[in-house]
Amino acid sequence: MTIATQLAERIGHDKVLGDAETLRARRYDQWCVKHLRYWRGEHVPAPGIVVRPESVSDVRQVLLFANEHHIPLIPFGLGSGVCGGVEPTPEAILLDMGGMASVRFIDETNLLASFDAGMNGLLAEETVASHGLTIGHWPQSIGISSVGGWVSTRASGQFSTAYGNIEDMIYAVEAVMPDGNVVTLGKAPRAAAGPDLRHLLMGAEGTMGVVTGVTLSLRRAAPFRQCSVFYAKDMEAGFEVQRRIIQADWKPPVMRQYDGREVRRLFKDFQRDGQSMLLMVHEGPRERVEAEMPAIAAIAAAAGLEPGDPAAAEQWLTRRNHVPTWQDMFERGYVADTAEISGTWTQIGDIYNDVIRDLNGVDGVINASAHSSHVYRSGINLYFSFAATFEDTARMEPAYFECWRRIMEATARHGGGVAHHHGAGRLRKPYLAHDLGAGGVALLRRLKAAMDPNGIMNPGNLLPDA
Numbered sequence: 001m002t003i004a005t006q007l008a009e010r011i012g013h014d015k016v017l018g019d020a021e022t023l024r025a026r027r028y029d030q031w032c033v034k035h036l037r038y039w040r041g042e043h044v045p046a047p048g049i050v051v052r053p054e055s056v057s058d059v060r061q062v063l064l065f066a067n068e069h070h071i072p073l074i075p076f077g078l079g080s081g082v083c084g085g086v087e088p089t090p091e092a093i094l095l096d097m098g099g100m101a102s103v104r105f106i107d108e109t110n111l112l113a114s115f116d117a118g119m120n121g122l123l124a125e126e127t128v129a130s131h132g133l134t135i136g137h138w139p140q141s142i143g144i145s146s147v148g149g150w151v152s153t154r155a156s157g158q159f160s161t162a163y164g165n166i167e168d169m170i171y172a173v174e175a176v177m178p179d180g181n182v183v184t185l186g187k188a189p190r191a192a193a194g195p196d197l198r199h200l201l202m203g204a205e206g207t208m209g210v211v212t213g214v215t216l217s218l219r220r221a222a223p224f225r226q227c228s229v230f231y232a233k234d235m236e237a238g239f240e241v242q243r244r245i246i247q248a249d250w251k252p253p254v255m256r257q258y259d260g261r262e263v264r265r266l267f268k269d270f271q272r273d274g275q276s277m278l279l280m281v282h283e284g285p286r287e288r289v290e291a292e293m294p295a296i297a298a299i300a301a302a303a304g305l306e307p308g309d310p311a312a313a314e315q316w317l318t319r320r321n322h323v324p325t326w327q328d329m330f331e332r333g334y335v336a337d338t339a340e341i342s343g344t345w346t347q348i349g350d351i352y353n354d355v356i357r358d359l360n361g362v363d364g365v366i367n368a369s370a371h372s373s374h375v376y377r378s379g380i381n382l383y384f385s386f387a388a389t390f391e392d393t394a395r396m397e398p399a400y401f402e403c404w405r406r407i408m409e410a411t412a413r414h415g416g417g418v419a420h421h422h423g424a425g426r427l428r429k430p431y432l433a434h435d436l437g438a439g440g441v442a443l444l445r446r447l448k449a450a451m452d453p454n455g456i457m458n459p460g461n462l463l464p465d466a
């Protein structure tokens, strides 16, 4: 009996898909390199089978089968990952969670909402919004990513400075482990009942188990919103103001600072002599917003920043989720990507300067720029963008990896964190030890071996090659 037949016997024929079109559509996520290889006409392998479960029991059956037969199993949310977390081989079963996309409950008193893991993020947000609530998690990819994917990549939204990252919103995670054990981790507003096991699934990128359900803590939708904009002579001057704002305990949900190159590229009508631009969105009760805005303006003025037109921030709000496709970029002759890292306030200026210098040293690079978008009392993230152009498209991939290497190594050299929110996948796994240390990587390997002794869960992802 074939694998497909055996799986079909366990969960039903209609959930086991082997047609060429379905397999082709599940060859990759949104990692640039896979799209580049495909665009250049290289072979990009497809999974052997796509399985589309409709219940926790289906997921359990598939896991038990894969574990018994030692078959690689790759969870797939909505495929918006950008680090190569989904890289199927013909031997693999791809577990497409898109068939599990229901709202389980919305609890307006305790501000909780529970979803199947395959639920589209924007649909989840729209569902709670119809009750006057919000998840408060707004990744740029909200319309193309799943709730289970958010957990699995430890995602971060554009309003994180006040509302937190996904780990601050996760109330409970339901998952099926490779041995078929179904766990629900997290059951109270706060717990001290041993280690927080929810974290075994957060950021695991499909290597530990399959997330089947997620309960999120909600907020009431903000009744009032305003925007403000300031100009700083350079990135470091703006970082210093952001540090003072956050350490004074003001928390606009959105604080984004663009370097002069990005202001020129993204805010053409608002550029000012190559200066850096800091934009903010303030929201919450009117009284708090009305207290926050003048207090922040005073901090900015004291540090020499000049006020700008709030319309720049409103433009960002309107256009913030538009991104060109990889193919568009390749057709226009360049390979490009973004890489997000983080550092403390004392590290971030050096990281910015070194990364921009190092990227500009890569042959073919025509753009190296950055903005910050997530602010913490201890530091801030940076989101670098690079683009390189070549007549010979075979040179694109080596240049791409060289740019990534330089960003990772300059960040690590100054003690920063090499992955702020896109996860590690296959792209960053060679650099994982920079964040976890050799001992941390060894511990992660031991955890993986204990949870997935047959190594079926997304093999080759996240963990550096042994």
Ligand SMILES: Cc1cc2nc3c(=O)[nH]c(=O)nc-3n(C[C@H](O)[C@H](O)[C@H](O)COP(=O)(O)OP(=O)(O)OC[C@H]3O[C@@H](n4cnc5c(N)ncnc54)[C@H](O)[C@@H]3O)c2cc1C
Residues within 6 Å of the ligand: 029, 030, 074, 075, 076, 077, 078, 079, 080, 081, 082, 084, 085, 086, 097, 117, 118, 138, 139, 140, 141, 144, 145, 146, 147, 148, 149, 150, 151, 152, 153, 154, 155, 156, 157, 158, 205, 206, 207, 209, 210, 211, 212, 323, 421, 422, 423, 458, 461
């Ligand atoms: C244009 C664009 C903008 C983006 N903006 C942001 C942003 O602002 N913030 C941000 O954090 N990310 C962003 N991302 C990255 C991406 O959207 C996130 O990583 C997202 O959380 C992935 O969700 P997904 O459902 O698409 O997961 P997938 O891409 O399907 O999977 C991602 C990884 O998680 C695993 N996985 C998925 N679902 C499950 C599950 N149910 N159980 C176990 N493992 C699972 C997969 O095996 C894979 O390793 C962006 C991506 C794009 C293309």
